[in-house]
Amino acid sequence: MLAGSGYAGNNDADVQSLLAQCKPNNGGWxxxxxxxGGVADMMAMNGVLSPRPALSICVGQTIPTYGAYQQAFINxxxxxxxKWQSHQGFGVIESLRATWPCP
Known part of the structure; x- marks a missing residue:
């Protein structure tokens, strides 16, 4: 678990709100x-430059599409x-790390 993932602030910036926006046919898609995709790009670059488990993903030679990153978060x-009340940033980081962990 990431430090601070118990964030209890702006409800529009939590995992549940981002999940709702990620659904097809939603205005926030x-x-x-x-x-x-922006968080994933940063984490993938960290994985290449300086793999640190908390802020990196390791995607290998074939870089996933933004749609694949988005689907990993939804899943x-x-x-x-x-985790729905956690800040959306922590949720995205945790979801990407779970899907594309660094060794």
């Missing part, structure tokens, strides 16, 4: 894609309703 969030 492009926000979700950009948000998750993780749906499987972890106990």
């Amino acid at each position: 492009s926000y979700c894609l950009g948000y998750v 993780w969030a749906e499987a972890h309703p106990e």
Whole structure:
């Protein structure tokens, strides 16, 4: 668990709200894609430059699409309703680390 993942602040910035925006046919879908993709880009670059488990993912030679990153977040969030009140950033980080861990 990441430090601070018990965040209890702005409800519009929690895992549950981001999950709702990530669903198809939702007006927030492009926000979700950009948000998750931006975090994933940063974490993938960290995985290449200086793998640190908390802030890195290791994707290998074939870089996943933003859609794959987004689907990883959706799958993780749906499987972890106990994390829905955590800040969306922590949820995205945890979901990507779970899907593309660094050795």
